Amino acid sequence: MIRSDYNRPEIKKRATVDPKKRQFAPALFQNQEYAHRLNFYGLPPTANVTLEEFEEWAITRLKVLSELETCTFRNKNAEETLAYMTPILEKHLPLHSNSSRSSQLQAERRRDHYSHFILRLAFSSTEDLRRRFSRLETMLFRLRYRQDDDNRRERSEFINSLDFSWEIVDDKERAELGEQLKAATGSVFKKGDEEGYFKVDFEKVPELVEQRRCMLRRGMAYVPMREQMSLVVAEYTARLDRALDMTARELPRIDEDDRLSPILAHLSHSFTAPSASYDxxxxxxxxxxxxxxxxxxxxxxxxxxxxxxxxxxxxxxxxxxxxxxxxxxxxxxxxxxxxxxxxxxxxxxxxxxxxxxxxxxxxxxxxxxxxxxxxxxxxxxxxxxxxxxxxxxxxxxxxxxxxxxxxxxxxxxxxxxxxxxxxxxxxxxxxxxxxxxxxxxxxxxxxxxxxxxxxxxxxxxxxxxxxxxxxxxxxxxxxxxxxxxxxxxxxxxxxxxxxxxxxxxxxxxxxxxxxxxx
Structure with a gap:
C-alpha cells in the first residue's frame, strides 16, 4: 500500500537556526543623515546610544512638551505660544536650518529624532497617554513649521520629499469654480492667479472645515495653497497616531528589557508633572x-x-x-x-x-x-x-x-x-x-x-x-x-x-x- 503523503509535492524544509545564535547575532546599525530640519519620524533610529543619552534626551523633550502643555492650560494663543516657546526650544531642543551652517546640525537632529522615539515608547502603553503625546507632538511640529517661515525653500524641499498624494486643481477646474472658491476661501480669484488649490478628502482637514477656510464639493475639500500647513499637520498627526498604535502592540517585547523598562515607566509617570532635580x-x-x-x-x-x-x-x-x-x-x-x-x-x-x-x-x-x-x-x-x-x-x-x-x-x-x-x-x-x-x-x-x-x-x-x-x-x-x-x-x-x-x-x-x- 502506497502512503498518500508520498504523492505530495516535496516541501522545502525551513532552515533551523540555533536560538542562541539568532539571539546573539551581531545587529546591523547605521547612523542616519538628516537632510531636513523638520521630521515626520517615519523611520526609527538604528544607531547605538548610551543609557545616559537615552534618559537625558527623553527628559529634555519631556520638558519641552510640558511647557507646551502649560501654554494650553494658560490659554495662550498661537503668537503668544510661539514667543514663549522659542527661547525654551533654543535652550533645550534646538533645531537650526541648513542655511544656518551650524556645525551641530546633525547632532541636533539626531537628538530630536531619538528623543521622539524614546517618548513614543514611554507613552504608548495606554490610550490616554497616546492621545496626549500625539496632541503635544503635533503642537511641537506645528510650532517648528511656523518657525520655518523664513526658510520656505527648505520647507518646500521637505514637503516634496514626503510624496503626499495631494491632487492639484488644474486651471480648467479653477476657472469653473472661481466664484465659489472665492466665496468659500476668501481668495481674490483671478485667471492666472499664482495661488493654487489642493483637492483632498475633507476628512483630512477637519480644522479647515470647522473654520470654513476651504470649499467642500462632492466629499472633497478645495484647500488654498496658503493653508498648506493644515494639510501637512493633519497628515503628520494621522501617521503618528497609526505609529503609536503599532508601538503599543510591540510594547510587550520591550518590557522584557530590564534596562529600559524602569526608565520608560518613570518617564510615563513624569507626564503628570515632569520631575526635576535641583542643584x-x-x-x-x-x-x-x-x-x-x-x-x-x-x-x-x-x-x-x-x-x-x-x-x-x-x-x-x-x-x-x-x-x-x-x-x-x-x-x-x-x-x-x-x-x-x-x-x-x-x-x-x-x-x-x-x-x-x-x-x-x-x-x-x-x-x-x-x-x-x-x-x-x-x-x-x-x-x-x-x-x-x-x-x-x-x-x-x-x-x-x-x-x-x-x-x-x-x-x-x-x-x-x-x-x-x-x-x-x-x-x-x-x-x-x-x-x-x-x-x-x-x-x-x-x-x-x-x-x-x-x-x-x-x-x-x-x-x-x-x-x-x-x-x-x-x-x-x-x-x-x-x-x-x-x-x-x-x-x-x-x-x-x-x-x-x-x-x-x-x-x-x-x-x-x-x-x-x-
Missing part, C-alpha cells in the same frame, strides 16, 4: 540660610513648604514624612547640617534634649549623608523632593502635613489657606480652582507664583534681563524659592551675577534617581 550650587552667594533666619526666608517658600513651616511653628512638631520633606528642602536652600540640627532642636521646643537626640537627630544626619550606607555611602545624602514626587506619592494620613496642598487639600480649605497667605484675587482663585479640578497641581502653583511676583516679573521682562527660558514652568519647590528670592532681591550684585549665569547656561534638570527614595 543648590546655583544659589546666589548672598543667600546665607541659618537656623535663625528661616522664618524670614519663609516668605519665599512655596505653599507646600510654607504649610509645613506654619504647622511646625504652631505645633512644635511634625510627623516623619513632613520632617523628611522639610529637611531635604532646607538642605536644598544651602542650610548646613549643624544649622539644620539647631533649627529642628529649637523648633521642637516642648521636648527634652535627650529625647531629641535619641529619636530625631540621627534622621537629620542621615538625610544629609553624614551617617548610613547604601545611597548615603558617598556622603551626599538625599535630594530635595520635586513637585512630581510630591504629587505622585501616597496621600497623607490623619495628623500628617506633607505632600502638595493643591492635591491633598479640598478646594475650600485650599482657598482658605491661600487667603491666609494673602492670595485673594478672585481671578487667581478661580484659576486655581479650575487647575485643581483638572488635577493640574503644578500649574496652580505656578499661577500663584506669577501673581505674587507679577511686578518683579514685569520688571525683568521689560528690561530684558530675563526671558521665557529663565521664567519657565516651576517644577521643584527649591526652584520656586530660588526664583522668588532672586526676583525680590534684584538689586543685589550677587543675584545679578547669578541671573547672568542662568541666562548663559541652563540649570541642570534631570529625573531623580530611584535611589533617592527614603
Amino acid at each position: 543648590e550650587s546655583n544659589l546666589p552667594s548672598s543667600l546665607h540660610p541659618t537656623a535663625a533666619n528661616i522664618d524670614q526666608l519663609a516668605t519665599h517658600f512655596p505653599l507646600c513648604m510654607s504649610h509645613l513651616h506654619t504647622t511646625l511653628r504652631t505645633n512644635a512638631h511634625l510627623k516623619h514624612y513632613g520632617r523628611l520633606q522639610y529637611t531635604l528642602f532646607l538642605k536644598g536652600l544651602g542650610l548646613s547640617l549643624d544649622e539644620c540640627v539647631l533649627f529642628w532642636r529649637r523648633s521642637f521646643r516642648l521636648m527634652t534634649d535627650d529625647k531629641f537626640t535619641k529619636e530625631y537627630k540621627y534622621n537629620i544626619r542621615h538625610a544629609y549623608g553624614d551617617v548610613g550606607g547604601d545611597a548615603n555611602r558617598r556622603g551626599r545624602g538625599y535630594s530635595p523632593y520635586s513637585c512630581q514626587k510630591l504629587i505622585t506619592e501616597p496621600l497623607p494620613g490623619a495628623g500628617q502635613s506633607h505632600g502638595c496642598p493643591y492635591r491633598t487639600f479640598n478646594v475650600e480649605n485650599l482657598v482658605s489657606l491661600l487667603n491666609a497667605g494673602g492670595i485673594s484675587d478672585k481671578e487667581v482663585v478661580r484659576g486655581v480652582r479650575e487647575d485643581v479640578g483638572k488635577m493640574r497641581y503644578h500649574v496652580a502653583c505656578n499661577r500663584v507664583f506669577e501673581h505674587v511676583h507679577r511686578k518683579e516679573i514685569k520688571d525683568v521682562k521689560d528690561k530684558g534681563t530675563w526671558g521665557a527660558a529663565e521664567l519657565d514652568t516651576l517644577l521643584h519647590p527649591n526652584t520656586y524659592f530660588k526664583r522668588s528670592f532672586m526676583l525680590k532681591h534684584l538689586g543685589d550684585e550677587d543675584v545679578q551675577a547669578e541671573m547672568k549665569r542662568e541666562k548663559e547656561g541652563p540649570m541642570k534638570r534631570e529625573i531623580e534617581s530611584n535611589g533617592n527614595e527614603w
